[in-house]
Each structure stands twice: as C-alpha cells, then as structure tokens.
Amino acid sequence: MILGQLAKRCSRIAYNGAAVKVRLAGAQLSLNVLTIRNFHDSDKQSLSLAQELKQDSVSGPIKDQAETTVSDQVAEYSKYMMNTYTRPPMLVDHGKGCYVYDTKGNKYLDMTAGIAVLALGHGHEGVSKVLYEQSKKLNHVSNLFFTKEVCELAKDVIEKTMSSYKEGNAGIYEDRHASFPKIFFTNSGTEAT
Structure with missing residues (x-):
C-alpha cells in the first residue's frame, strides 16, 4: 500500500x-x-x-x-x-x-x-519462454485470420466471465440477455473505440 x-x-x-x-x-x-x-x-x-x-x-x-x-x-x-x-x-x-x-x-x-x-x-522467464516457443511457429498473424490459440483464448475468456457474471447476478440475469457475447482482439486503442 x-x-x-x-x-x-x-x-x-x-x-x-x-x-x-x-x-x-x-x-x-x-x-x-x-x-x-x-x-x-x-x-x-x-x-x-x-x-x-x-x-x-x-x-x-x-x-x-x-x-x-x-x-x-x-x-x-x-x-x-x-x-x-x-x-x-x-x-x-x-x-x-x-x-x-x-x-x-x-x-x-x-x-x-x-x-x-x-x-x-x-525479462520474465515464463513470458520469454512462451514468446520464444510461439516465435518458432508464428511471430504475428493479423486479427483478420483465425488461429487456434486466439480462438481458445476468446472461448476461455467468454466462458469464465459469463459464468462469473451469472453467479454474481442471480435473479438479475435473464435468458433474454443470454445472447452469446463475442470478443474482438485489437492491436490498439484506436480499434477498440
């Protein structure tokens, strides 16, 4: 503190x-x-x-x-x-x-x-290792294309945040609001707005 x-x-x-x-x-x-x-x-x-x-x-x-x-x-x-x-x-x-x-x-x-x-x-060892391993496959792929890792991350984020939202808002959350949310991974704040 x-x-x-x-x-x-x-x-x-x-x-x-x-x-x-x-x-x-x-x-x-x-x-x-x-x-x-x-x-x-x-x-x-x-x-x-x-x-x-x-x-x-x-x-x-x-x-x-x-x-x-x-x-x-x-x-x-x-x-x-x-x-x-x-x-x-x-x-x-x-x-x-x-x-x-x-x-x-x-x-x-x-x-x-x-x-x-x-x-x-x-110099985080875990991050450096993951970046090194990924760079042997692909350094960058535009968000125009699907990749397995990005799709799995999107699915994981949606499932975890929605289950947390539903649990924390019991009674407020209604099926009519259950339209499945989607994620757009951006390269910058400009794209996000």
Missing part, C-alpha cells in the same frame, strides 16, 4: 535519474526513479513533493549519467530521433522485473512500462 502510494506520487514528478531514499516499515530503500512525465510549477503539490524529496531523501551521488561517452552517443542518436519527448541523457540497456538498467549499470524503478505491453515486467 505504502509503495503503491509512493509510486503514484513519484509518477507525478519528474525526477529523471534522481536517487530517492524511501523508508518502508523501518527499512531504508534507495531507488533511482525513471519517469517521463513532466510536472508544472502550477502543480503546487507535485512541486512541494519534488522539493521535499530533493532536500530530504536524496541518498548521495549516483553514477554520473552524463559522462562523455554516453553524452556523445545520445547526441549522435538524437540526430536521427524526433525530439518528441525530453529524454534524460542515458541509454537504457536491459530490464528485469520492474527495473531497467542503463549502460553504466545504474538501476531504475521503471514507472513507464505500463504504457504499452510491459505490465508483466522485463
């Missing part, structure tokens, strides 16, 4: 690469927090929290992210990348669970993974 509240509050501030020290149940935890969100001076609560964390919670120096080699690489890559976001001067190299690591070995709590497909974290 406390960690969830901390993550919620920290995700509102822009502490790209800041070292944050947190006390949880008497234990001290130092993290590097990576977030791409920006806060505005008009958001007094976020600004106040940012100042409080900066003054009271910084746990000493972290490895220098702006070393010449990293800065040079970032500058070179920036020639080819659209500057859509203000990016921190670092190169993310790999991830494990809810953390990402830069090329210098610094560890960051990844508070941005939920924007796409990383809800299960980075």
